[in-house]
Amino acid sequence: QVQLVESGGGLVQPGGSLRLSCAASGSVFNIDIMGWYRQAPGKQRAAVATMTNGGTTGYADAVKGRFTIARDNARNTVYLQMNSLKPEDTAVYYCYAARTKPPYGNYWGKGTLVTVSS
Numbered sequence: 001q002v003q004l005v006e007s008g009g010g011l012v013q014p015g016g017s018l019r020l021s022c023a024a025s026g027s028v029f030n031i032d033i034m035g036w037y038r039q040a041p042g043k044q045r046a047a048v049a050t051m052t053n054g055g056t057t058g059y060a061d062a063v064k065g066r067f068t069i070a071r072d073n074a075r076n077t078v079y080l081q082m083n084s085l086k087p088e089d090t091a092v093y094y095c096y097a098a099r100t101k102p103p104y105g106n107y108w109g110k111g112t113l114v115t116v117s118s
Helices: none
Strands: 002-007 010-012 018-026 033-039 046-052 057-059 067-072 077-082 091-099 105-108 112-116
Touching: 002 091, 002 105, 018 033, 018 091, 018 112, 033 067, 033 077, 046 067, 046 077, 057 067, 077 091
Parallel strands: 010 112
Antiparallel strands: 002 018, 018 077, 033 046, 033 091, 046 057, 067 077, 091 105, 091 112
């Protein structure tokens, strides 16, 4: 099993910044994708940013140019730097990890709340 623990959420004013962190532990061998999803009130969980072991990144259109994902493979940690935050970025942010080779697995953290409000 893989355990994911997020940190760094909180309340921030519009235009502000936050950095989320997610540390993976347990059976972290061959985890080849890590990333972030978010779920706003009344909406489905959606991908925000992902990064492969090789450094390939993907971003949701809504966050391109404002959010940056980074990964420290040696520490099994993934980060999400969020700048120019908007009220519509308010959501619970979930860390995600996946193993796309056997033994396959998809893993989720418990989430951290980000609230963007004045």
